[in-house]
């Protein structure tokens with residue numbers, strides 16, 4: 001199994017992330033960069049997919065050629081910002097099964113509460129990649145993974161664009177078996193739970209809301 005935290009330090013990922021962080025990037029620009037970067041992140045997070053061989057016929061000869069083994073992987077988007085990563089990854093892996101987890105924060109307890117959960121069948125037999133661009137406190141990712149484990153998921157990965165040390169620590173404590181893949185590990189959370197230096201509210205930036 002991979003290490004707990006993998007920082008995807010590919011130059012193209014880092015370059016695109018630097019543009020996305022800048023506050024004057026338009027909604028369209030942010031969305032386009034997120035789609036592009038998600039293709040590169042997907043490439044790394046799926047590196048351990050199992051491969052078998054199949055007999056094929058090229059124009060010249062027969063050969064045993066590599067092909068993915070097992071059930072199609074499952075992508076689980078944590079609503080709503082997860083959908084920005086999901087769209088790009090689906091371009092690369094169009095046959096992936098897709099699920100959604102919706103959580104809101106209870107204003108009194110400040111704990112995440114589930115309002116939606118719809119996941120693919122046979123999660124126990126699929127590599128399951130949970131996507132959310134920002135791993136901040138880790139509360140929602142821990143809650144989402146709790147839910148997915150109850151649904152049977154066993155082979156999980158968490159993919160984000162930016163992570164805060166607080167979120168990584170919380171995930172490691174709650175789900176040490178779930179490797180995290182991110183483009184960058186930032187400095188800290190501010191008093192409102194935003195990642196610093198970060199890029200602001202990922203959902204607002206990709207959807208143009210406030």
Ligand code: URA
Pocket residue numbers: 081134136193194195196198199200201202203
């Ligand atoms: N969610 C965001 O969109 N941004 C942050 O910085 C933290 C959580």
